[in-house]
Amino acid sequence: MLIVVLKSLWGGKYILQYIKNRCLRIFPALWFAFILAMALLLLFKVISFTSFLNLDLWAWFFGQITIFQYYTPNLLRNFGVGTPNGSLWTIPVELEFYILLPVFFLFLKHISIKVKFIALFLFSAMFNFLWTSACESGESILDKLIEVSIFPYLYAFLFGGLMFLNWSKIKWFIEGKICYWFLIYGLYCYFADALPGYHLDDWTTLLANLLLGILTISAAFSKISLGKVLHGNDISYGIYIYHMLVINVFVQMKFVGNISYLLMALIITVCIAIISWVFIEKKALSLKYKL
Template sequence: MRYFLRDTHYSIVFIWVGMRTSGKLWIGKSAGEVIQGENSFDIIRYFLSFAVLVGHFRVITGIPYYFPMSSVDAVHGFFILSGFLVFYSYMRNPDIRHYIERRTRRILPPYVFIVTLCWMGGVLVSTLPVGEYLFSAQLWKYIVANYSFLNFIEPALPGCFQGEAVNGSLWTMKVEILLYITVPIVYYLMKRFRSFPVFIVIFIFSTLYNELFYYLNEKTGNEIFGILKRQVGGQLLYFYSGTLVLLCFDYFRRYIKFLFPVAVLVCYFRYDVPLLIYVEPLAFAVVLIGCAYYIKWFVFMRKFGNVAYGIYLFHFPVIQLSVWLGINEKSHILCFAFCVAGTLLLSILSWLLLEKPILSNRMFSSK
């Protein structure tokens, strides 16, 4: 019954939104100007990145630092922002080659950089001799798996960090890429059919996917089902909640004064009132995107390069390094400062020397 009610409730919510925003659920004519105008997406990305950093810092070092958002919620937040911004980017220019180029130039260079830095730097922290490390089958398994975004196949380097994962943040990258792949498909389906049924199918499928692996995890106690629950099928809810706000943007702007406080309350009380957890993805999307457009204090940050992606990618191995150096046993404050400073340094260098130069030049011309 719990699973049936959850599916039914999702359907009712999105049917109601669809009826209020007409059949096609398409972005309003005036919304494009607003979307490209002043916003605070940069500070939201930083907030989400630091939430993930603090969450992993707590787990790896055992030092109980507080942050007002969990790392799990922060990851969901990133998927919501991607659903909003990436889908909008594709709508502006639905050319597949241009789309692949833009996504590749944005996500691939810093990813390849950190994977390379980790396995090359691993020789300095490994308990194995250099020759044994370099010719270890585990090292080459790590290299192939991580360059292929299949980090779960081999997350550890030989003799490094007591066999723990070198960079536990990278699991989301394959999910992000798979979500990117769905964008042209969903866009085509929305042009071929009415948009609202497409969203209904997406949300019901993702809900059933979550319910299936939640049930199997609870029934068997096998963590593999919990891991599968977090994969792309389960994240469609968050990604396309961001897209739904985009496509209903005129409605979102018109009723934001009502929607925003209601969405905040839904997110805050989601675990106390059973039904609220069922609409949390859409409520979270309203909160994040509402903050981006109606909190103007941080608009100035758009003038500077955004290194939030680097913070997300680089912080985990820096925290592992701090534990390897034993800094966490000497001073909690010093350890946290080391992790933040090291992560920021890597992120800024990556932005200035790698990401920014690549983003400013096209690999090939686009229409």
Template sequence: MTSRQPTSPLTLRLARGGAFDSLRWFAAIAVVVLHASSALGVEVLWGGVEYAEPIMVFFTLTGMFVYASAVSTWSRTGSWRTYARNRWLRVAPAIAAFAVATPLVLVAVGAASPSTLLSPELVVWLGAAALLVPNYDPSIWSHIGSGSMNGPLYTVPAEMSFYLLVPFLVLAARRFGFWRMIGAMVVVSVVGAFVTNQGGPLVHEVFHHLFLERAAYFTTGMVLARVGSAVPLRWWIALVALAAHVGLRTYQDHGPDTGVLAWSQHTFKPLLCALPIGYLVLWAGVRLPAFLGRVTATLGDWSFGTYLWHSVVLNLALWWGARGSGLALVAVLVVSLACGAVSWRLVERRFLARKQVSLRGRTDDVDRPGPAPGPVDARPVA
């Protein structure tokens, strides 16, 4: 009789699927449609697009692949320097290009005066982007559309705070066990949601820009990195998860605003909602047609650039007077995707090619640090 070897705290069971990259595209498109339909006053799918929760899909994918990438990178190099470099290459160059190009684009189309290029506020704008907190709103652009060229980019510092936490989570999993680490993150998720909703405006603003407000989605992603390949993927479970998601979202919109039920809803909603969304992300990433993965592999990952630029495109559409037009919404989507394509082709893929260690194509178990292997595929997974 042979005894079964115990599972390491850092073992990965990533699910194999060709559509995970496509989910980033779908999430980015859903963000554009959601924001554009609201700003332009155009109803899409009878308001059903609001149920897509694309930001939570992004956070779940980040939890899954960034945690797995950190485990894999540390196990292969024994150092966190490569992990930090990979994370920087993934986000910083695209944000820098966005921060430099946005003022030039606004001046070029006549939406902003050339004098704004010499404004002290622009120095703060560029400095915030360099610090990877690219959601400072200069007043010099307040007359263009909603006045915010980067409103949705609060998610960038939220993700960056998770990036900074991940090495400690990996080490905690190795020292205390993966599930104890996850248990601690569940507590953080509940406390983070509670403080965000019960604290004052300053506390809310700080937590809104950190992973704490939506820690449940990152945590769910880490669980999927650990056990994803062992989760049964059935269409009827996916339907149950979808129904649970719709029910929870409907209760959020129409439930009580005060009292114990409202308190419970605000405190536990992220944790409850993260579970069905996590299952749907896993199911879709594995079960969606393989050709979707081939399409995104051929074209590249336009999702981050699309997300960065869509507010600029949308605000220019508003500045030009495009309201109440479905055609304007389509135009905003197409131009945003084009900006994403340019960002990918000219900036992102060039820097991502410099990654020395990548998770791409690696789904084996990881349980201890060791020397780095030879050159690996440098395409990004997160």
């Protein structure tokens, strides 16, 4: 998605068109996910119609349809793993990047975009290192707000941006090389005893994150990429925003502890993502040049 966004902004002439494109991509399916979450909460009697008198629930409504998806009131903690659609906490992070990206392009024009990306990459990585070392419990309000902000993760977005800006020079050792990168990534994680993570405990975690990013991009540009199999039908966003709803239903019904449940959850998630793409996302994207 990052490369698509950069192409949109890099090749576009109008910032309003960029904003409209991002809103059409993010919000229609996000609002449908909210409707599904509401239906499930009512179906499993986590809330009732009298719950609508609770201001905390209305605060959650507002957060789900705007940019505060990380907020979950206590009255919803009894559903699934404790939050109706927990994966949406990354939506504010993504939206913050979409807001910051045009700032990089429009301001400080006298500085090369690559220099800006590298400087901000180093700043974000260092910020994450310092935040991780200083954050002991992670329970303070400040720690929680930092965790759902763009700053600890900006380096990952900018790493993808640097790859986009230098794609003509580096694509020869990434395109169609997924097997090599999978091997490199696996060997590195094994011998460095490192795994990717949100918190950068040391440089090995940072490198694991970057290698995972290269592996993902290599997979996207492989000869058997999912995009080619799906013939341009993009269900990645749908899988991202619907999978926790499905998992929470399985947890609520105590369908856990068996690999067959995992496969069932995956199949159901993909089916919902396909429906969302065909009837919501694709139609919303068709409005890009009509509105």
